Amino acid sequence: MAETVPSAEPTRRDFLLIATGAVGAVGAAAVAWPFIAQMQPDAATIAAGAPVEVDLTPVAEGQILKLFWRGKLIFVRHRTKAEIESAAKVDVASLRDPQPDSARVKEGHAQWLVVYGNCTHLGCVPLGHQGAYEGWFCPCHGSVFDTSGRIRQGPAPTNLPIPPYTFVSDSKITIG
Amino acid sequence: MEGHSVYVPKSGFTKWLEARLPIISLTHSSAVAYPVPRNLNYFWTFGAILTMMLVVQIVTGVVLAMHYVPNAKLAFASVEAIMRDVNFGWLLRYMHANGASMFFIAVYIHIFRGMYYGSYKAPREVLWILGVIIFLLMMATAFMGYVLPWGQMSFWGATVITNLFSAFDEIIPGVGTWIVTLLWGGFAVDNPTLNRFFALHYLLPFMLAGVVGLHIWALHHVGQNNPTGVEVKNICKDTVPFTPYATVKDAVGVVFFLILFAWFLFYIPNFMGHADNYIEANPSVTPAHIVPEWYFLPFYAILRAIPSKLGGVLAMFSAVLILAFLPWLDTSKVRSGNYRPVFRVFFWLFVAACVVLGWLGAKPAEGGYTLAAQILTVFYFSYFLIILPLLGLFETPRQLPGSIAEAVLAKKAKRAAPADASVNG
Ligand code: HEM
Ligand code: FES
Numbered sequence: 001m002a003e004t005v006p007s008a009e010p011t012r013r014d015f016l017l018i019a020t021g022a023v024g025a026v027g028a029a030a031v032a033w034p035f036i037a038q039m040q041p042d043a044a045t046i047a048a049g050a051p052v053e054v055d056l057t058p059v060a061e062g063q064i065l066k067l068f069w070r071g072k073l074i075f076v077r078h079r080t081k082a083e084i085e086s087a088a089k090v091d092v093a094s095l096r097d098p099q100p101d102s103a104r105v106k107e108g109h110a111q112w113l114v115v116y117g118n119c120t121h122l123g124c125v126p127l128g129h130q131g132a133y134e135g136w137f138c139p140c141h142g143s144v145f146d147t148s149g150r151i152r153q154g155p156a157p158t159n160l161p162i163p164p165y166t167f168v169s170d171s172k173i174t175i176g
Numbered sequence: 177m178e179g180h181s182v183y184v185p186k187s188g189f190t191k192w193l194e195a196r197l198p199i200i201s202l203t204h205s206s207a208v209a210y211p212v213p214r215n216l217n218y219f220w221t222f223g224a225i226l227t228m229m230l231v232v233q234i235v236t237g238v239v240l241a242m243h244y245v246p247n248a249k250l251a252f253a254s255v256e257a258i259m260r261d262v263n264f265g266w267l268l269r270y271m272h273a274n275g276a277s278m279f280f281i282a283v284y285i286h287i288f289r290g291m292y293y294g295s296y297k298a299p300r301e302v303l304w305i306l307g308v309i310i311f312l313l314m315m316a317t318a319f320m321g322y323v324l325p326w327g328q329m330s331f332w333g334a335t336v337i338t339n340l341f342s343a344f345d346e347i348i349p350g351v352g353t354w355i356v357t358l359l360w361g362g363f364a365v366d367n368p369t370l371n372r373f374f375a376l377h378y379l380l381p382f383m384l385a386g387v388v389g390l391h392i393w394a395l396h397h398v399g400q401n402n403p404t405g406v407e408v409k410n411i412c413k414d415t416v417p418f419t420p421y422a423t424v425k426d427a428v429g430v431v432f433f434l435i436l437f438a439w440f441l442f443y444i445p446n447f448m449g450h451a452d453n454y455i456e457a458n459p460s461v462t463p464a465h466i467v468p469e470w471y472f473l474p475f476y477a478i479l480r481a482i483p484s485k486l487g488g489v490l491a492m493f494s495a496v497l498i499l500a501f502l503p504w505l506d507t508s509k510v511r512s513g514n515y516r517p518v519f520r521v522f523f524w525l526f527v528a529a530c531v532v533l534g535w536l537g538a539k540p541a542e543g544g545y546t547l548a549a550q551i552l553t554v555f556y557f558s559y560f561l562i563i564l565p566l567l568g569l570f571e572t573p574r575q576l577p578g579s580i581a582e583a584v585l586a587k588k589a590k591r592a593a594p595a596d597a598s599v600n601g
Contacts, residue, residue, distance in 0.1 A: 002267075014415075033562055036358070039257040039358045039359075039361055039362065039372070040357065040358060040361070041357065041361055041362045041368070042361070042368070044362070044363065045362045045366075049363070064475075068459070068460075070362075070363045070364075071363050071364040071366050071459075072363050072364050073364075073459060073460055089305065103383075109388060117460070118335075121336070121339075121485055122336040122337075122339040122340065122342075122485075123336060123339040124332065124336065124462040124466065125460060125461060125462040128233050129246050139462060139464050139466075140332075140336065140462065140466055141467070141480055141541050142542060147577055155480075155483060155484065155488065156485070157484075157485050157486075172485070
């Protein structure tokens with residue numbers, strides 16, 4: 001048998017050990033990949049995210065329309081003059097998630113507020129026209145949103161997010 | 177541990193088998209000859225009760241799975257069909273649903289037992305940590321099971337609990353959302369979520385059974401603690417063989433527990449559930465009061481006590497995980513609360529705090545309720561992080577008995593001569 005002398009120089013065995021280990025690690029990661037990726041939304045779920053058209057004509061002033069896009073709840077709120085004013089006059093710097101009302105609606109369509117309908121705390125559906133600001137109130141842990149869907153009180157960290165949408169005409173939007 | 181007797185195969189077949197797989201001697205040494213401290217009280221029967229409950233859940237669960245349909249459109253109706261159409265379906269489902277609650281009643285008693293008698297101290301740290309892992313697995317299993325009937329509480333409970341992970345967005349933006357999408361398999365709790373929860377709800381109890389095996393292995397390696405907290409010194413004097421002594425005592429405990437179980441099952445089967453869960457899941461309306469199952473309420477109260485999302489989530493997970501560090505947080509050399517006069521007071525305050533937190537968890541999160549939950553949350557963590565470390569240094573424990581046998585004999589002598597009025601725990 002060959003003598004094994006401990007040496008400072010890396011031996012051929014060291015090299016083989018490290019190389020085998022490295023290839024093994026890459027192999028394990030490559031096998032783990034599909035097992036994790038399968039948990040992501042599948043093609044059908046993503047395809048269900050095709051844009052939806054919403055006709056705004058039947059939504060009366062003061063009314064909130066609920067609809068689903070990609071399985072997520074969306075509020076389309078037809079705001080009254082008073083609601084728009086109260087959302088606009090807030091001192092933006094004083095907000096938890098500072099955003100002026102104008103950045104949350106489309107130009108020239110300030111009466112239409114389109115937001116995701118799940119509380120940014122833990123996902124409950126807030127109740128419309130309730131709470132101190134008459135925007136929304138979340139019954140689960142008491143988050144209060146104003147008429148611009150911005151967080152004003154309670155545990156939710158951010159404003160109700162705005163889904164991607166565009167005005168096709170004055171009375172029609174496409175979400176997605 | 178050395179046992180009270182050794183199995184010797186006598187027949188030809190058992191000799192043949194033992195030489196190939198020593199399974200009879202393993203059973204003998206762990207369930208017959210295994211030495212049990214002679215002073216164990218009924219709190220020590222909860223291990224057997226828990227093992228039985230795991231079997232009950234697996235047996236009823238596998239049978240329910242033969243009738244249940246894990247599909248968002250059909251799940252609710254399939255559970256109703258189990259209740260109305262399947263022969264004895266109502267019984268099997270009530271056994272499983274109430275069984276989960278009974279399982280948690282037993283595990284909480286079991287955990288508090290360990291905390292009072294110092295069963296987590298050396299050399300039982302690994303045994304204790306395996307117990308904490310069992311508790312975590314139980315919580316994950318029960319949470320996913322509760323989603324399966326696809327009622328309003330199922331749906332919104334799943335939404336709120338999975339959304340807890342979105343709090344990680346506050347540490348690294350995007351990570352929380354990524355995890356939540358991964359859990360849902362979509363952009364909201366929906367059919368893919370239900371499907372994977374069913375698969376995991378089926379799997380986890382078997383992993384649980386595996387960890388229970390390790391838990392018992394660790395137990396049988398280091399031996400049981402006992403009400404005095406004094407280690408076994410002499411197997412003959414301090415212990416009795418598992419069979420018949422512990423077997424019969426465990427059987428008595430199991431029977432009384434089953435009577436309680438049967439009472440819930442046959443008289444108030446929906447007492448521990450929530451009426452809203454008999455309304456099918458509706459993703460556009462959240463019930464006015466969403467509450468988790470009762471066994472999660474203390475942790476839910478801690479979550480809501482903290483006025484920040486990330487803070488609340490971290491506090492809630494820490495409240496469970498801190499249990500794993502208990503062996504190193506309690507600095508006292510004395511195990512049993514019976515010999516620790518000051519610890520005993522704080523222990524019962526801690527139990528009371530947990531119960532009140534549970535009550536608060538079911539109340540709306542507002543005003544005085546929130547304040548009370550905040551105070552109790554501070555106390556909950558102080559118990560582990562301040563009180564237990566300091567008590568070990570400052571408390572003067574009472575004189576420990578020399579051995580288990582001595583403690584038992586002293587108690588007998590006192591009973592024989594009641595005139596001797598020395599108060600003893
Ligand atoms: C640690 C053990 C287990 C616990 C704590 C547990 C807990 C639960 C809970 C709380 C529910 C909801 C009951 C309700 O309100 O309707 C449930 C439902 C269910 N579980 Fe389990 N379970 C366990 C083991 C199992 C196993 C091993 C299986 C199957 C192989 C299973 C299959 C089911 C099925 C099919 C349902 C839906 C039917 C129903 O809601 O009654 N469970 N489980
Ligand atoms: S989910 Fe809305 S406040 Fe918690």
